[in-house]
Amino acid sequence: MSPFIFRRTFFASAMLASLIVGGLMPTSALAYDEASTAAINVDAKNVALKGFDPVAYFTVHSPTLGNAAYSANHNGVTYHFSSQENLAKFNANPAYYAPQFGGFCAMGVALDKKFDGDPEAWKIVEGKLYLNVTKQVQKKWLEDLPGNINKAYQEWPAIKDKAPKTL
Incomplete structure (x- = not known):
């Protein structure tokens, strides 16, 4: 594993751990179907x-x-x-x-993860709809909005067709 990938993986893991331990993100805040490789977050009836x-x-x-x-x-x-x-x-x-990142959490995507998107934790930025897994996570996402959006767009192509449980 290259040092860059190790640092990025370590940072993402540390950030997610701090959000979960800090109570900002429930441990069950994954996409509806953790085994689904779909690029769009849907419920059991295929509704976005x-x-x-x-x-x-x-x-x-x-x-x-x-x-x-x-x-x-x-x-x-x-x-x-x-x-x-x-x-x-x-x-x-x-x-x-249509929401960006298939309606998955924009902060999660920035961290190479696919978390469920909460329709109540939303923001429109430059004409695009983004969701986050919780309003508390959204507060962290908003702290560096341009950086987090840029990072998410960089990561999305590599994770969009992967199952959340594999990330």
Whole structure:
């Protein structure tokens, strides 16, 4: 193992351990299915964002539970919307509204991990929706927002198709 990989792995492990020990992240805060290699975080019914409306984050600036009556399929998963209008907006540009990193925790991705995303721990940055595993973890993520986003985009291609339990 190269010294760089060792330092990066050690840093990620130390950071996650401190978050768990400090009570900021529950030990069960992994993606729904720890064995899934899917790049999009879904529930048992293949619904993204735990059924929350991705467009509402941009329009009403609040997490809003969607309704199965207003649903769309994008990249093989289902999204729910709170209105026909939001469904139409999503269908016009799904890549704009879909959460980054498949709805997994942005801080986790920056640390080479795939943790569940909490629809209540969200932020829009430069027109992109990001989730974190908890609001407490989000506070840490916000301490170096540009650095953490940059690191997550660097790490995502290498982990997006891996199962959370292997990371």
